[in-house]
Amino acid sequence: MPKYDVVVVGAGNAGLSAALQCQLGGRKTLLIEKHNVPGGAATSFVRGRFEIEPSLHELCDFGPADNPGDVRNILDGYGVKLDWFECKDCFRIVSRYSDGSPMDVTMPSGIENFINRMEEYVPGSREKMTTLFDLFQEVLDGIAYITASKGHADSKVLQADYPNMLRTGAYSTKKVFDALKLPRKCQDILSTYWSYLGVDMEHLAFIHYAAMVHKYISRSAYIPAHTSHQLSTAMVERFRELGGDVWFNCRAEEFLFDGDKLCGVRTNLGVIECDYALANINPDIIYGKMMPKELIPEREKKLSAARGRIMGGRMFTAYFCLDASPEELGIQDYSIFLSGTADSAVEYQNILKGTKSNEYSIFLCYNIANPAFSPKGTCVCSFTTFGAPDEWGELKQEDYFKFKTDFAKKFLKNLKDKTGIDLMGHIEEMEIASPWTFARFLGVPEGSVYGYETRDWDGMMARMMMLGTDYPIKGLRPIGAAGPRGDGYSATIICGQLMAANALKDLKEWEGGNP
């Protein structure tokens, strides 16, 4: 068995990114993946004549070539190349404003377009919206400064250049919206994005929200030409080209230690010796099942307990491959947010209560962004919502298939009632992925794709500030959606790079002095 400098466990977005970063950093790196395909959620599956995208709605922070976002820069830096399609409109929402009146709005990309459209829907909102986008910009610049200063941000610079970020950064999105006196209808429309982070507006840090939404609106969103499996495979192949090794169907069973320092990984293909492991695994799983209990620091146990058992984004997605084109079906929008109310706090509670009260789904038609997504005269659509942990935890196998089909039926009916789009009678292939499915393929607790909720005290910025305190185990760092940057393709690709850079730094330090 060869020895490696770094073993990256799990070829999800974060793992792929970390593996590339380590290999480029001159370390002999092995990437192991417990499934026979890379990507984790960034994969695809084939049914009949269709290839289906399981998870990616919109890659934010990518941007066009002349205005690249962080993720485009990272992938370019890795030398990963593939074709992309832009998702032109931001979204359509069919819901109710919090005052109960019906909402049907379509928001475009581009800051100016966005503000103009908002003015049409909410007359008199222009000035407030302009202020909001200025604030978004300052927040983004401020985060960029903090990131670039690598933990040594100068508080004088922060106070001089980013005072508004500092003053709003510790508050929830709702609090900042209220402080700006943003009209309630604007707030309702803007709250749509909450579900991409899985935390409602009253508990979602403004700084996190601002960074994400600004990127979406200013840089538009992108999808790979051939599903996110193309992205993952392109990353794997680039990693191989750079000399990295990849083993599929190789599952880490246990992390091995020499004293308090990691020295290897036990897998179904044998024990692999290494100096460092970057684990694309939720820390609760690592601590609960994959390493000696006595090596788990007290603070990490407290951290796990403080976070509790409600994980973010326990996914449920129903995929439908249709034997009619979007035009024939009357589909014009790439994504439609269908919710019972725009009040995200109410919606969040309804989701947690279970399938009966859950009215929330995002309807997506991939062919709108990419007309060649499926064979001519067909299209692929999906509905995505969240599951309630107790309900899916208590469900019995013999009731499972019917339960998930009934849940999917609800969203088909919802779509028909709210938009007139009727998919029935056109379904050629279908698949329904529940929290069980995501638990099975990603190994994530409760089928939660989003990791720990980036909620209140555990927001993204607070996690970033404590990077040096979290993850204290020598030679083992968890990466992925449970990490400092939270969930999403962009966040996990960035997280993988960030944590790999830290690992490279550790390795260098150990070589320099006494490990």
Add this chain to the structure above:
Amino acid sequence: MSELNVKVGLIGKFDMLKFKNMSKVREKAIQAAPAREVSGVFPVNENAKALHPDFLELVIEKIIARNGAKTFVLKSADGKPLPYFRAGQYISLKLPLDGSLVTRSYSLCSSPREALSGSYEITVRANPGGFVAGRLLSEKNVGDKIIASGPQGFFYYEDLRDKKQVIGLAGGSGITPFLSMARAICDGIEDFELTLLYGSRTEEDILFRGELDEIARVCPKFRVVHVLSDEEKGGFEHGFVTAELIQKYAPEEYSVFLCGPEAMYKFLKPEIEKLGLPERLFRRKLIDVTKTPWESEDYPQEARGREFTITVRQGPQEWTVPASADEPVLVAIERAGIKAPSRCRAGECGWCRSRLLSGEVFIPRENEMRRWADIHYGYIHPCCSFPLGDLTLEIPGEFF
């Protein structure tokens, strides 16, 4: 400096302090929690694992001899419930035979209900030239252990997609998934109406005659029409299943499900086309990869019969194995006794997906079910790829 001046609290300085204190607030929340052991056990994950285990350890509990076939009643080795399934799905057996490890998939013919009490049934019929089926029939005894995959495959009824009335076309041992469906309908697990047109050579060859007739007797949602190709008898249809025969028994709206030998698929293809059904109303069970690749139109004839060498890598290991152009890559790997993953052997499940590092293969069009990026970046399904020269292949690991 921008004129932007946003304040949330009354005093801006305090808000700035709040920002600075975010890590202190977080640390306080963490320190207030108890330092309890992290369990890492989550009910949803346990459910997922029970429904989709890495593999199953089964024991043959009973063998029922039938005309030219045997039904194996399989129990879980630990006596616990077996994964529930959709009637029509199959399991893939992993069989050690003379130093090779080969897989064969068999449709479950029992009702999903039996899985809850830890029991599956499969039925194996000897087929000419079939190496594995013959060995299974002659060598396996009650009490023998068998490793198998969990239930899988997409040949099942889906009420959002399929018409409430289904015409099932079965040939020979292709009856097994339909028997499971009929049993599931009878048990109230599935809710659709199944009319089965079941082709056999003679009355004597009909598999599960008694079971099928009995279900049809007690369950109004199921009926069976026996079609005999080699015998003309009262109470039976004579000849092959044709478009005309389907129309004779079909209601106004229906879906067609098909499971039978390769010859039946070939014969029925133009017949099904005559029905003018949209693609979504016609489903067929997988067909095994061809045994005669050189009969495919686009096969490079010069490769036929040639011998090659395959370098196989799996994790840290590497082997060099002989291969024939006339057999799928997977067969060469299995014959070398390598624990190579495979399940459906038809190109569909993708479990054997491997990276072809060098060399070329032939893939029959009917088994081409790879993802776009897999085709683009050189991943193949060895179960239905025929070597056209020496190959270097990286295969995934296995778990049993």
